[in-house]
Amino acid sequence: MKRFRNDIILVLVILIFAITFYFIYRGINNSNELVCKIYQEQELKYEILLDHEEVITLNTNDGKMVIVIEKDGVYVKESDCHDKICLNQGKIKRGGEVITCLPDRVYIKLEGKGADVYL
Numbered sequence: 001m002k003r004f005r006n007d008i009i010l011v012l013v014i015l016i017f018a019i020t021f022y023f024i025y026r027g028i029n030n031s032n033e034l035v036c037k038i039y040q041e042q043e044l045k046y047e048i049l050l051d052h053e054e055v056i057t058l059n060t061n062d063g064k065m066v067i068v069i070e071k072d073g074v075y076v077k078e079s080d081c082h083d084k085i086c087l088n089q090g091k092i093k094r095g096g097e098v099i100t101c102l103p104d105r106v107y108i109k110l111e112g113k114g115a116d117v118y119l
């Protein structure tokens, strides 16, 4: 019976460790601020920290593109490009994620401020 109890304690300890690590990991991820980089014609046009909300309007070959920057991600709200792939990509939220608009040659990238994910 004592052996059985020790097993339970062991399982509980492992469980507590796992949960603790999970929250520490999540905490690190959340505190890792993101930077949104917007490239147009391969030129870096904007570099915005995701600590506030901002709307960027780019003049493109086909008209304009409206990019919304929020604390939890970035997305293309409006675009006059013909394929609308950038619109359909939705919101990007993590470092390393990108939105590309081939017709307008716009490239939006999220980068972690601490640990960068290079593509």
Ligand SMILES: [Zn+2]
Pocket: 079, 081, 082, 083, 084, 085, 086, 087, 100, 101, 102, 103, 104
């Ligand atoms: Zn597009």
